[in-house]
Amino acid sequence: MLLGDPPERHEAPVGGVVHVRAGTPLQTVNDGEEDLVVYAYRSPPDDGAEVLSSAV
Template identity: 55%
Template sequence: MSFRAIRPDEFEWITRPHEPGEPARHVAELSDAIGSTHVRGNVWRYEPGARGKRHRHPIQEETFVVLAGELSIYLGETPERVDVPTGGVVNVPPGTPLQSANHGDVDLLVYAYGYPPEDATADLLDPAV
Protein backbone atom coordinates (compact mmCIF):
# COMPACT_ATOMS: atom_id res chain seq x y z
CA MET A 1 0.00 0.00 0.00
CA SER A 2 1.23 3.46 -0.91
CA PHE A 3 0.51 6.48 1.25
CA ARG A 4 1.66 10.07 1.69
CA ALA A 5 1.71 12.21 4.80
CA ILE A 6 2.32 15.95 5.04
CA ARG A 7 3.09 17.82 8.25
CA PRO A 8 1.62 21.30 8.74
CA ASP A 9 5.09 22.87 8.55
CA GLU A 10 5.34 21.45 5.01
CA PHE A 11 2.18 23.18 3.73
CA GLU A 12 2.75 25.52 0.80
CA TRP A 13 0.43 28.45 1.51
CA ILE A 14 -1.01 30.38 -1.44
CA THR A 15 -2.50 33.79 -0.66
CA ARG A 16 -5.78 34.25 -2.51
CA PRO A 17 -6.49 37.55 -4.32
CA HIS A 18 -7.90 40.26 -2.08
CA GLU A 19 -8.26 44.04 -2.06
CA PRO A 20 -5.56 46.23 -0.45
CA GLY A 21 -6.25 46.53 3.27
CA GLU A 22 -8.68 43.59 3.17
CA PRO A 23 -7.84 40.56 5.39
CA ALA A 24 -6.45 37.68 3.35
CA ARG A 25 -7.34 34.03 2.89
CA HIS A 26 -4.60 31.47 2.35
CA VAL A 27 -4.92 27.95 1.01
CA ALA A 28 -2.70 24.87 1.17
CA GLU A 29 -3.82 22.75 -1.78
CA LEU A 30 -3.30 19.16 -0.66
CA SER A 31 -4.89 16.92 -3.30
CA ASP A 32 -1.87 16.68 -5.59
CA ALA A 33 0.61 16.77 -2.72
CA ILE A 34 -0.92 13.68 -1.10
CA GLY A 35 -1.83 11.96 -4.36
CA SER A 36 -5.58 12.12 -3.84
CA THR A 37 -7.57 11.10 -6.92
CA HIS A 38 -11.13 10.71 -5.59
CA VAL A 39 -11.56 13.76 -3.35
CA ARG A 40 -10.32 17.34 -3.38
CA GLY A 41 -8.77 18.51 -0.12
CA ASN A 42 -7.44 21.87 1.05
CA VAL A 43 -6.57 23.56 4.31
CA TRP A 44 -7.75 27.17 4.43
CA ARG A 45 -6.45 29.87 6.76
CA TYR A 46 -8.60 32.99 7.10
CA GLU A 47 -7.16 36.04 8.83
CA PRO A 48 -9.59 37.79 11.22
CA GLY A 49 -12.22 39.56 9.13
CA ALA A 50 -11.48 37.59 5.94
CA ARG A 51 -14.31 36.18 3.86
CA GLY A 52 -14.50 33.96 0.82
CA LYS A 53 -16.56 34.43 -2.31
CA ARG A 54 -20.15 33.23 -2.30
CA HIS A 55 -20.39 30.33 -4.71
CA ARG A 56 -22.07 27.06 -5.54
CA HIS A 57 -20.64 23.79 -6.87
CA PRO A 58 -22.97 22.10 -9.38
CA ILE A 59 -21.87 18.50 -8.66
CA GLN A 60 -19.40 18.61 -5.77
CA GLU A 61 -20.42 17.95 -2.18
CA GLU A 62 -18.19 19.79 0.32
CA THR A 63 -17.41 19.07 3.95
CA PHE A 64 -15.64 21.55 6.24
CA VAL A 65 -13.84 20.55 9.46
CA VAL A 66 -12.90 23.46 11.73
CA LEU A 67 -9.38 22.96 13.09
CA ALA A 68 -9.00 26.32 14.89
CA GLY A 69 -11.17 29.40 15.40
CA GLU A 70 -14.85 29.58 14.45
CA LEU A 71 -16.20 29.29 10.91
CA SER A 72 -19.18 31.45 9.99
CA ILE A 73 -20.74 29.95 6.88
CA TYR A 74 -23.70 31.41 5.02
CA LEU A 75 -25.79 28.66 3.39
CA GLY A 76 -28.74 28.56 1.01
CA GLU A 77 -30.47 30.76 -1.58
CA THR A 78 -31.58 33.07 1.21
CA PRO A 79 -28.30 32.95 3.17
CA GLU A 80 -28.57 31.52 6.68
CA ARG A 81 -25.56 32.07 8.96
CA VAL A 82 -24.26 28.95 10.71
CA ASP A 83 -21.39 29.31 13.21
CA VAL A 84 -19.21 26.21 13.53
CA PRO A 85 -16.73 26.10 16.45
CA THR A 86 -13.35 24.37 16.62
CA GLY A 87 -13.88 20.64 16.20
CA GLY A 88 -17.20 21.11 14.40
CA VAL A 89 -18.12 19.89 10.93
CA VAL A 90 -20.54 21.15 8.28
CA ASN A 91 -21.56 19.30 5.10
CA VAL A 92 -22.82 21.22 2.07
CA PRO A 93 -24.71 19.30 -0.66
CA PRO A 94 -24.05 20.08 -4.35
CA GLY A 95 -25.93 23.10 -5.69
CA THR A 96 -26.09 24.84 -2.29
CA PRO A 97 -24.88 28.45 -2.28
CA LEU A 98 -22.26 29.08 0.41
CA GLN A 99 -19.90 31.75 1.67
CA SER A 100 -17.32 31.35 4.45
CA ALA A 101 -16.13 34.08 6.78
CA ASN A 102 -14.00 34.62 9.87
CA HIS A 103 -15.81 37.06 12.14
CA GLY A 104 -13.48 36.22 15.04
CA ASP A 105 -10.29 37.89 16.23
CA VAL A 106 -7.95 34.90 15.66
CA ASP A 107 -7.01 33.00 12.51
CA LEU A 108 -9.57 30.45 11.30
CA LEU A 109 -8.16 27.13 10.10
CA VAL A 110 -10.46 24.80 8.13
CA TYR A 111 -9.91 21.51 6.31
CA ALA A 112 -12.24 21.40 3.30
CA TYR A 113 -12.78 18.37 1.14
CA GLY A 114 -15.05 17.77 -1.81
CA TYR A 115 -16.40 14.84 -3.80
CA PRO A 116 -16.39 14.33 -6.67
CA PRO A 117 -13.51 16.70 -7.42
CA GLU A 118 -14.69 19.27 -9.96
CA ASP A 119 -12.44 20.41 -12.77
CA ALA A 120 -14.56 23.49 -13.49
CA THR A 121 -14.76 26.63 -11.38
CA ALA A 122 -17.76 27.01 -9.11
CA ASP A 123 -20.56 29.40 -10.02
CA LEU A 124 -19.84 32.77 -8.35
CA LEU A 125 -22.80 34.52 -6.70
CA ASP A 126 -23.55 37.88 -5.10
CA PRO A 127 -22.02 38.04 -1.59
CA ALA A 128 -24.02 37.28 1.54
CA VAL A 129 -21.61 39.34 3.69
Protein backbone atom coordinates (compact mmCIF):
# COMPACT_ATOMS: atom_id res chain seq x y z
CA MET A 1 0.00 0.00 0.00
CA LEU A 2 1.05 3.56 -0.64
CA LEU A 3 0.04 5.75 2.29
CA GLY A 4 0.25 9.48 2.88
CA ASP A 5 1.28 12.49 0.85
CA PRO A 6 3.90 12.07 -0.42
CA PRO A 7 3.13 8.33 -0.70
CA GLU A 8 5.19 5.96 1.47
CA ARG A 9 5.24 2.24 0.61
CA HIS A 10 4.05 -0.25 3.26
CA GLU A 11 4.15 -3.97 2.43
CA ALA A 12 1.54 -6.25 3.95
CA PRO A 13 2.33 -9.95 4.37
CA VAL A 14 -0.09 -12.63 3.21
CA GLY A 15 -3.01 -12.56 5.66
CA GLY A 16 -1.70 -9.30 7.10
CA VAL A 17 -3.63 -6.25 8.23
CA VAL A 18 -2.91 -2.62 7.49
CA HIS A 19 -4.56 0.00 9.71
CA VAL A 20 -4.99 3.35 7.98
CA ARG A 21 -6.07 6.39 9.96
CA ALA A 22 -9.08 8.34 8.69
CA GLY A 23 -8.20 10.98 6.11
CA THR A 24 -4.94 9.32 5.03
CA PRO A 25 -4.48 9.21 1.25
CA LEU A 26 -3.94 5.60 0.17
CA GLN A 27 -3.48 3.44 -2.89
CA THR A 28 -3.43 -0.35 -3.03
CA VAL A 29 -0.97 -1.94 -5.48
CA ASN A 30 -0.52 -5.66 -6.17
CA ASP A 31 3.06 -6.33 -7.34
CA GLY A 32 2.71 -10.09 -6.80
CA GLU A 33 1.45 -12.84 -9.08
CA GLU A 34 -1.28 -14.03 -6.70
CA ASP A 35 -4.74 -12.43 -6.61
CA LEU A 36 -5.14 -9.66 -4.08
CA VAL A 37 -8.19 -9.74 -1.80
CA VAL A 38 -9.00 -6.55 0.11
CA TYR A 39 -11.52 -6.11 2.89
CA ALA A 40 -12.03 -2.46 3.67
CA TYR A 41 -13.97 -1.49 6.79
CA ARG A 42 -14.80 2.01 7.92
CA SER A 43 -16.96 3.16 10.75
CA PRO A 44 -18.88 5.38 10.34
CA PRO A 45 -19.17 5.21 6.52
CA ASP A 46 -17.46 8.05 4.60
CA ASP A 47 -19.71 9.76 2.09
CA GLY A 48 -17.04 12.33 1.19
CA ALA A 49 -14.17 10.15 -0.06
CA GLU A 50 -11.98 11.75 -2.73
CA VAL A 51 -10.51 9.69 -5.59
CA LEU A 52 -6.92 10.76 -6.30
CA SER A 53 -4.62 10.20 -9.30
CA SER A 54 -2.45 7.08 -9.33
CA ALA A 55 0.74 7.36 -7.29
CA VAL A 56 2.54 4.77 -9.44
